[in-house]
Amino acid sequence: MSFDKKITRRAFIRAAAGGALASGLAVGAVSCGPKNSQEAADGTKAAADVKKIATQCQGCGANRCGIYVYVKNGLVWKVEGNPRTYNNAGTVCPRGHAYIKELYNPDRIKQPLKRTADGKYEPISWEQAFEEISTKLNLIIMDNGPQSVFWAQYPMANMPLAFRFMHALGSPNTITHGATCFTARNAAFNATCGALPDNDLKNSRYIILVGRNPAAGVKLQQIKDIADAKRHGARLVVLDPRHSETAVIADDWLAVKPATDLAFLLAMLNVIIEEGLYDHRFVEERTVGFDNLRDAIVTYPPEWAEKVCDIPKETIYRVAREFASYKPRALIHRGYHGGYGASYFNSFQTARTVAILNAIIGNYEAVGGLFMPLKPTLGELEKGGHPAPHIPEIEKADGAGVPGRYPAASYSDGIVQAIPELAISGKLKAGFVNHMNPIRTNPNPERVIAGYKKLELLVTIDCFMSETAAASHYVLPESFFLERDDHVDTVHSGPVGQLTVVAQVVKPMYDTKPLLDIITGLSKGLGIGKYFNFTMDELNALRLQPFGVSLEELKREGVVDVGPRWVEGFKPCKTPSGKIEFYSSQLASWGLDPMPGWQEPLVSPNPSDKNSFRLIHGKQAIHTHSMTANVPYLMQLSDRYDMIRLWINRQRAEAIGLKDGDTVVVESDIGKGYVKVRLTGGLHPSAVWMPSGYGIFSKYLKTAYGKGINYNDFLNTYFDPAVGHVMSNEIIVRVSKA
Numbered sequence: 001m002s003f004d005k006k007i008t009r010r011a012f013i014r015a016a017a018g019g020a021l022a023s024g025l026a027v028g029a030v031s032c033g034p035k036n037s038q039e040a041a042d043g044t045k046a047a048a049d050v051k052k053i054a055t056q057c058q059g060c061g062a063n064r065c066g067i068y069v070y071v072k073n074g075l076v077w078k079v080e081g082n083p084r085t086y087n088n089a090g091t092v093c094p095r096g097h098a099y100i101k102e103l104y105n106p107d108r109i110k111q112p113l114k115r116t117a118d119g120k121y122e123p124i125s126w127e128q129a130f131e132e133i134s135t136k137l138n139l140i141i142m143d144n145g146p147q148s149v150f151w152a153q154y155p156m157a158n159m160p161l162a163f164r165f166m167h168a169l170g171s172p173n174t175i176t177h178g179a180t181c182f183t184a185r186n187a188a189f190n191a192t193c194g195a196l197p198d199n200d201l202k203n204s205r206y207i208i209l210v211g212r213n214p215a216a217g218v219k220l221q222q223i224k225d226i227a228d229a230k231r232h233g234a235r236l237v238v239l240d241p242r243h244s245e246t247a248v249i250a251d252d253w254l255a256v257k258p259a260t261d262l263a264f265l266l267a268m269l270n271v272i273i274e275e276g277l278y279d280h281r282f283v284e285e286r287t288v289g290f291d292n293l294r295d296a297i298v299t300y301p302p303e304w305a306e307k308v309c310d311i312p313k314e315t316i317y318r319v320a321r322e323f324a325s326y327k328p329r330a331l332i333h334r335g336y337h338g339g340y341g342a343s344y345f346n347s348f349q350t351a352r353t354v355a356i357l358n359a360i361i362g363n364y365e366a367v368g369g370l371f372m373p374l375k376p377t378l379g380e381l382e383k384g385g386h387p388a389p390h391i392p393e394i395e396k397a398d399g400a401g402v403p404g405r406y407p408a409a410s411y412s413d414g415i416v417q418a419i420p421e422l423a424i425s426g427k428l429k430a431g432f433v434n435h436m437n438p439i440r441t442n443p444n445p446e447r448v449i450a451g452y453k454k455l456e457l458l459v460t461i462d463c464f465m466s467e468t469a470a471a472s473h474y475v476l477p478e479s480f481f482l483e484r485d486d487h488v489d490t491v492h493s494g495p496v497g498q499l500t501v502v503a504q505v506v507k508p509m510y511d512t513k514p515l516l517d518i519i520t521g522l523s524k525g526l527g528i529g530k531y532f533n534f535t536m537d538e539l540n541a542l543r544l545q546p547f548g549v550s551l552e553e554l555k556r557e558g559v560v561d562v563g564p565r566w567v568e569g570f571k572p573c574k575t576p577s578g579k580i581e582f583y584s585s586q587l588a589s590w591g592l593d594p595m596p597g598w599q600e601p602l603v604s605p606n607p608s609d610k611n612s613f614r615l616i617h618g619k620q621a622i623h624t625h626s627m628t629a630n631v632p633y634l635m636q637l638s639d640r641y642d643m644i645r646l647w648i649n650r651q652r653a654e655a656i657g658l659k660d661g662d663t664v665v666v667e668s669d670i671g672k673g674y675v676k677v678r679l680t681g682g683l684h685p686s687a688v689w690m691p692s693g694y695g696i697f698s699k700y701l702k703t704a705y706g707k708g709i710n711y712n713d714f715l716n717t718y719f720d721p722a723v724g725h726v727m728s729n730e731i732i733v734r735v736s737k738a
């Protein structure tokens, strides 16, 4: 099967490039209705046999937007957004349009593969794969115990299957990519208010984004809500070293020195407290530790902060006062990956300060502030008589959630960059990797490859031959998301609970299986078959049982609202005190600082070397890190708009003799690579910025192979002492003309 270039390429480029790519926030342009559809663009007419099926997009993993996929003459044709879905409200981003055509990408894995002695792969049957893998795994467990096994997975709706499988084996080592993405943020909000809130952007009157860029790290609902809020007069402040796609529409772009957002935020707290601008009643009734906070921030006035973060003190005073003046209809976005998700040594404290600044103006559970999303509780398999495996009462090998190691780390996310060391030291002997590519997305590929190659058994379950798959003993092809039924889940829940489901759109094209069938097949030879004695339909029926919603209805609608709508008004937090904790007794009990305070970044550019920069990075609207680099339509956009470039401050670049478009050599203490530069006034002079989706080195991914470089090639392996996150912007490079 080859790509239908005539039908899809032209229309796709027009929709995508004219939308999020060109303007960053042109919501109308990325909305997918008949006007933008391939049908309109190409003048074709739907035939009578066109089917429209509701499902979830998986073009970026995190959002899983509600979509309708059209099938014409048996072929997947086009996609539209489901207007009922909270996450995307009827819109589809460029990646979503392109990703459906990955069904037909010739690079797909078409049958189970086994690595041969010469490093090549031979096709084998599913029966042989299940038998050989379970035999090897049984021996490894016999010799080393179940705790020597891990499962790493990008957290999709079917993640509970991975937990079930690992718990049935007796291993606690289920791990996501979280430590490379968001765990510092989550840990800080958990410590402060007990859970991760959502942002009521639409109703807010003053919005601050700290390194968050929803126009490129695409969140379609958020883009729409920010645009709506601005239409109604809201002010938007973007604190970001780079003039990001979202900064394009900001009232204030504040080019903060990278790694110093914390100084700006501490100074905001200082102003709001010293000038008495906070919500006195909320602070008194709903928070603990205000006196400690007042003492802790006294040394961080704007006069101090401006020397650290390069934002003038007058601006800090103004933003702090404006922010407080709109209370409670003002918010600092809870953040995601950029800014402080897992970026710096001080990311955890930065996220704590963001959480506290929101609370001090009383915006928790307030219109235009932060609110806790209403996630429905799904029904459980046990209700249908299916036994649940015991949760192993042993510590995770990576130390996540273990006192004395990484106490604030998320037990369920784990610390993914620890796997190579654990493999080299012999603590981990076998692993499964599903829908994830740690060899490309973790720091220092040489070290990651050495670690994963040390495993006695590595099995990758994926649709494409990623770098990790290409280092595996066995590769098991998962059916593409359009080819399979998957879990009912609640990912779209926000101000109302929403149920949604991945529904099969077309039959599998190759000898592939959905994850449940793969795990069920493995479980028989492992002696844990009793825990996988159900079908996906049976599992989903049980998940839906509490709601009186049938699977047929959910598949027909794609999304169903359940439960009450969110209403304003403070609800008890899941913290030890039930209140917002400025002073965190939990952090104190772990030996961590219970109050926020300034922390220097781990590394800094050499001030006496004019070629020395901090390397920071982020998404482009058309790519999801390395996950979409091999999508031909998206890589065509990268090429057409010359997007594989390193951004560098114009004055700094000219001082070292660089012109726009020059090729430079980028070097850190662990890596070296070549890339073209883009000279810009839109970047703090201390930094260079690299788009995150390139540098694929798996030769099996023919579109992406060899294009661009990746920040992980330059990043040392770090573990934040509290959370264990990867500190992915703590990179110093030298940049010089090649």
Ligand code: SF4
Residues within 6 Å of the ligand: 057, 058, 059, 060, 061, 062, 063, 064, 065, 088, 091, 092, 093, 094, 095, 096, 097, 218, 219, 220
């Ligand atoms: S943001 Fe885009 S790629 Fe991600 S799920 Fe939504 S439509 Fe798909």
